[in-house]
Amino acid sequence: MIAASAGNVVVWIVWVVAAFTCLGSAVAVVSFSNPFYSALALIGNLGSLAVLYLLLSAEFVAAAQVLVYAGAVVVMFLFVIAYVGPRRETPWSGGPGWQTIGAVAAAGALMVEIIVAIGMQASGSLSHETEVGTAFGTPAWIGRVFLVDHLLAFEITSVVLLIAAVGGVILGSHTKRATT
Amino acid sequence: MTGLTYGSWLCLLAPLAGTILILLGGSRIPRLAAAWIATTSVFVAFGGAVWAFFGVHSQHQGPELLPLTSQVTVPAHGEITTAWTWLQSGNFHVGLQLLVDPLSTVMMLIVSGVGGLIVLYSIGYMDGDEEERRYFAYIAFFVFSMLLLVEGGNLLMLLVGWGLVGLSSYLLIGFWHDRPSAVRAAKKAFVMNAFGDATMALAFFILIAHTNSLDFGVNFNAHLSGTATNFVALGLLGGAVAKSAQIPLQTWLPDAMEGPTPVSALIHAATMVTAGVYLIARTYPLFEHARTIQLIAAGAGALTLLVAGLIALVQTDIKRVIAYSTMSQIGYMFVGVGVGAYANGVFHLLTHAFFKALLFMTAGLVIHAVANEQDIRKLRGVGRLMPFTKWCFLVGALALVGIPPFSGFFSKDPIVASAAALGTWYGWIFWVCGVAGAFLTGLYTFRLWYLVFPGEPSPFVREHYHDHHGREGAWTMLVPVGILAVLATFAGWLQWTPRWDPFTRWLAPAAPSLAAAVPTDTQEYFTSVAVVIAGLAGLVLAWAIYSERRIAIPAAPFWRRLFEEKFYFDWLYDRIFYEPAVATAAFLRREFEEPVVLQTGPDVGNTTLATGSLVRRLQTGLLRTYVLFLAAGAAIVVLAFLIAR
Amino acid sequence: MSASGLTSILIWLPIAGAFGIWLLPLSRYATGSLALLLSLAEVGFWIEQATRFDFSRSGLQMSEQANWFGDLGVSYHVGVYGFSVWLVGLTVVVMAACIGYGFWVGRDRTRAYFGLMLLLTGATVGVFESQDLLLFYAFFEAMLIPLYVLIGVWGGARRMEATIKFVIYTMAGSLIMLAAIVSYGLKAGTFDLVDGPTSASRWLFLGFMLAFVIKAPLFPFHGWLPDAYREAPPEVAAVLSGVIAKAGLYGMLRIAITKFPDPTSFYRTTVLALAAAALVYGSLLAFRAPDFRGVVAYSSLAQSGLIALGLFAGTDLGFDGAVLQMVAHGLVSASLFLLAGVVERRTTTGEFRLLGGMARGRPALATLLMTVGVISLAVPGSSMFAGEFLILAGVFQRAWFWAVIGAAGILLAAMYMLRLISAVLHEARGSTVTDEALDLRPGELALIVPLVGVLLALSVWPAGISHHSFTPDSPTAAVRTGFK
Amino acid sequence: MSGPDVAWYLALAAVLFGIGALGVLIRRNTLVVLLSLELMLNAGNLALIALSRHFHNGAGQIFALAVMAVAASEVCVGLGLVVALNRRNLSLDVDTLSELRG
């Protein structure tokens, strides 16, 4: 696919840019010593993912990504970070030595194994590409799928969110704290 | 059921009843009551024995010497009664049986008769002991066991009686249980007898394995190979020598003198120790089938009668001297039954019961009168104060030495003669031993006599002698002694083999003497002369040494020491058996049980716990470690799947 | 009630009683007497069972079967054979005596104590009566639970190690047995002991045997024994050696030998060797043991060895003798441990060097200890003698030297028992033997005399058991046919 | 329009997943740990969406949307915990939270 037809060079360029942004920001999230920057980096990561979603013709998800994540979640993060104040901490430090080594080994192993698996499949079940219609990924289509095929999932999601909200309230409630 | 059956059961159960009565009575009945219960029960037993005797007698046809049969059949002149099946498994079964035949009736009479006299004697002897009741319970129980032994209608019942007499002997030897020496002696006696029981049991196992039965009626030899028979005989012999204190299992008897004197008289002279003789006579077919073993028995007897005689020479304890003489006399009996002259052996058993009991009881009188002193060196001249005792003892002594017309003469000489009758080299060896034994008997017996009875009473005696209301002892003690003195004198006249032999004929149906062991008259006379001369020689020598001091006691330190150490048997057995056993036990306990067996469990446990604390260390409490494990686990599973797919 | 009902009643009456006692808030005295009453009722029911049992018929009698879980062929199946009847009898009698003893000495935490004793009774009876492998296993394990607490709570100073050791040891065996049971049962399609086929698998045989040799125990699997017997309260030790150990031997007879004929003959020599080792080794150690209980403990090791000899002799006499011996020794060791307890209560110790001279002035104690002692050293004519005679005669038919070793063991038995008797009763009075150490009280007599009485009765008629365990066919035949 | 085929997206997702995992494993600051968890979930999302397109069925996208909600909830609770910890003046360094161990 390096010998890509001229038609999708653009797509390729976009993809590469997005991919590298994604990875770069991810690395940044993990490696910034200041959680505040990490959170900002996450925004970049999410944005680049949104772009990739667009390439995958999942407009609605891309939109949701930007709104829900970049919009809500990260902002929540930023608030909390601001609340607890900046706590700098250097990565790769602390804990027993074998912890770090093990960490790299385990994470790396997982990654490599999955990539290997993908490599094995690249020629297999993944090779045949299905051309998708224009309706694919549009909000309307999503809505239909949501309400017809996966109604239950939809409902569950709401319950989960509710529970989380309750939990947040319980844990975050300032009222009547014990004298510590 | 005929008279003899009733008689036999009455004879057996009366003493048992006595025991139980005394036990149940406990401390609620007065001491004398216990004593008289025991005595009566034994005399009742004697009555039963007499009843049985006449029962058998009525059936007893004239004297026929049965041809040598190689099997024990239920005798024509007696019968077996079964109370119930005592032990049964598969098609092996043993009944609680009694056998009444000439042999057993003789034994019953001896046991219950002499026993009765001795129990009567005990009344006086034990008077004042604080545990009298226990004593009489024990002694009645002994009589029961002994009767079970002689009446037992099959080998297992015989063994039961055999073991029970061992038990009661243990109880009586250790009667004064706060004396460590007594307890030790009792244990020794029991364990040695248990050894005999074990060998007998093994012999029985062979019989069971081959014939699946232990009845006298079975023709064992038909089923047994020569070797098997030899082993059976050997096993039985082991029991016999243990019980009868013959070499090599003789060492317990002298120590057994720790018991009260009547006990020594009853158990270790008159009855129990002669059980070995009875056993061989009872199972003679097996022995005759294993002739070698039978001759070994005779050899053991011959050896014992010499060794015991020699040891007796240096003993200083009055009872021990008599004890060794007992061993030696039983040696004679073994020679008798060993060569095959069962009647002679049993006859000597009979007379010996009388005169040996007599000797012990007179000794008992002395001991009782002189503050329980048993050392003959202190007792010099006691005869002056106790004439009756003195003369009775003399009777016993003469009977023992075998001076005519006392009973020993009639019973001892035929044994030696039958040894000669064999005509073989070993026959003659037995003969020589017999004669030599007679000489020793004379020597040690009259050594005892001259040391104790004649002459001026020693100051010790004068000081400690106290009579019993002007008599030498309670009448309960004197009467039996008198009776036995009479018996010891005349019992022998019952038969004089060259001329008349009703006793042999009486026994013939039960234990017909081996034809080869029936001496010719010449042999008889010749032997008698030899034995009597030997006996007199010993007597004279003793007179010369201990009375007249004509001859100094030969100073042979080595021999003296050898005799005093009883030929080192005890020493040897300690080294060979007891100490190794103790050492092994201690070693196992120290080196194996504690470090290995008991420690293995805890060790494993601790190892496990150590592993536990290792695993525990993984639990660092660090969140990241936990995640790491999760991730690593996932990675490994994925890898495994990718490989194994 | 129906004859078969008896079988279940014997199991469940005490268990129900246990729960009853735990639930009812009764006073100390009431609890004790209720427990004693129940145990005596057990004896009564057993007598009923024994009288109703038809000894002339072969095969299982008074059996009851109910579904437990059918998909694996496991059922609640109980019933008795001749020998089970005797072992059940042994159990109920000994338990009654021991409960009585507990009552007499007034154990604290009354309700817990008596509940557990009753639970133990039920479980043990269950072991002897259950005819389903899993049921057997359940009861086999259930015995442990009360024992654990009984030793652990009412035991001596070092009770903790003792209990842990005891439980872990025995469980190690029985869990392996569980594995064996699973595999046997699934292979056979049923866990029923009566219908179950015989198996030729040596592994399974070993799996079962391991449990039994530890429980019995045989040399060298007796690591738990000395501590448990020393630390347990005397009446519990009595139960341990008198009854519980017999469960292991019963297992050998009922399962290992019956269900695995080929492995049995394959490993016969091995087991006989272990048994002989146990006999001699136990006797030797008993001979040097420094205290009352030590002697009895190691002597029961020796006795287990002897009984195993009889079982694995594989001869008529061996089997009959073994059953007889199980009962006889059960009673003997129970009585001995109770006597040990009695002595310890008076002198606060079982150490020989502190004891002695108790015979003087204590006729009852002396007589009883003497009687039990001489019976236990198998003086001819005693029930123990009958048992040992049969066993050795039986094993002699297998090979002569086993019998010789056995005879040697008997000789040693005489030595250690006499040592015990004289160390406690005779010679100089021990430093701990005061005048306050009275003779047996009526209560104690009432506990021990019956046991001794039964022993004497057995001595008068040992055939009563030896010939009424496998009848009518010869034991070997019965075992070969799996008691059909 | 065509582009890099799904394998590339998946590979990207895998790498993202790995980076996220690494973040969780090596960072001690609770907040960053939470952020890294977000990365991992997003990796899952990316894969789902790529495959959803590949198979041309909506399940993947729905799944992804649901996951977003879930992620949001997790963050919500997680941040709640952070606040609570902070209020008790406890360090946010996860390594110091090892009162429970052994």
Next chain:
Amino acid sequence: MSLNTPHIDWFGLSPVLTLIGASFFALLCAVLVPRALRRVASASISVVGFAAGIVLAVWLYVDSANGHTIAAGAFYRDRWTALGQIILCAVGLATTLLAVEHLPGWGRDADPGRRDDHVSEFFALLLASAAGMAFFVGAANLMVLFLSLEWFSIALYVMCAIDYDLEGSLEAGLKYLVVGSFGAATLLFGSALVYGATGKISFSGIATAIGSEGVTSDAFVVTGIALIVAGLGFKMSAAPFHMWTPDVYEGAPTTVTAWMSSATKVAALLLTFRLMTTAFPHNQHLWGWAFAIIATISLAIGNFAALVQRNVKRILAYSAIAQAGFMLIGLSTGSPLGARALMYYLIPYSAAAFGSFAIVAARERELGVPVTLDNLAGFGWERPFLGVAMWFFVFGFAGLPLGGGFVGKFYVFAAAYDHGWVWLVIVGVLATLVSLYYYLAIVRAMYMRPGAELQLHPDAGVAVTGGAPARESLLHVAVGAAFVVSFGSLFAVEPLIDLAQHAASTLPF
């Protein structure tokens, strides 16, 4: 535009819906009911909810002889689900009884003004998590699986941390959250891969896809399965994914621990069994072995680590890991017998697990400090009923015939042997042997140490009489129920096995 929304079998979902409903009402109590009444009100709502849940689940069990999926293939309505829901609701009911008397911060050192904080929310969360689990066991596709997993997980995170005055509680919550989310992410990625291999997310669809396209050994499938195994293994706290368990169980309020230790396992194991047998029957040679190995590791680690613990909650936590190992033995066989074994095992297990933690809770409330083997001394004599119950529970765990655990072990061993895995039986046997030590240690601590020597218990007086303090009557009821179940299941094996058999009958074998 018209949406022909799928027909929803509301009855099939009724237990879940009931629980959610109850949860909402409980939540409303937090705002509508005056503080004084909240505890009572929300507790009673919870009781009603769980009771109704049980009733409906039973009804479902009776009514769904032939299982099928509902709500567009998202949820299974069959007896496996129903039976699982019954167990869950029962445990939930018991937990409610236990929780009524639960005081934040163990009451004593928490200031009395706050003892009723969040009590309604607590019950709401309890019900919500129960609903999540009830949904989880019935999940029919990967999405529902993931979502319901998160559903009850999040609820549990909060419940763990709800005693936020105690550092331990917060720590437990955080640890659980992070590890849990990591596991969830793993699970998610695994699902994605499976989806990638088959294009399906419904279990049956996946199975057919794998079967038809013959992609059994497809790299995506196996990798996906592996990641899913890891994700679920975490939930059932099987080694090596177990590390969070001891800490969380110890740190969380004991009430919550009791709930988690029994309910979570039920849900996770039942779902896993269904997932594996329904979606990946063709890969049993992989996951079967995987679970066998995991079982072995769990048995080893759980038992060994438990040996050296002093804190009773930790001991029980490790024992929970080991127990998971036993149940995984049944699971790993993937056979009908294994299904029966698992289902049966869960019943006495959940009862005993709940009960034992409940008893620990009782002791905690009595002493006001964490319960260790040392301060458990004399407990058995002071609180006879609880003592005996604990005795039965732990011996049941140990596989002694004092509870269904005995038969359960027997069953899983049978399953393993039936599957030809003798080695697994041996492993199980040895593990049991090791486990004895600490189970016995608990009983030893309760009965064989004189309680007098530590002057901890304020109310030893009530002990001797055998009567328990009245204030804990509900706790006693709960323990009693658990006791009845765990002991009764030893005798009522046949009926329970029948239930399990029918439940398993709808699984494709």
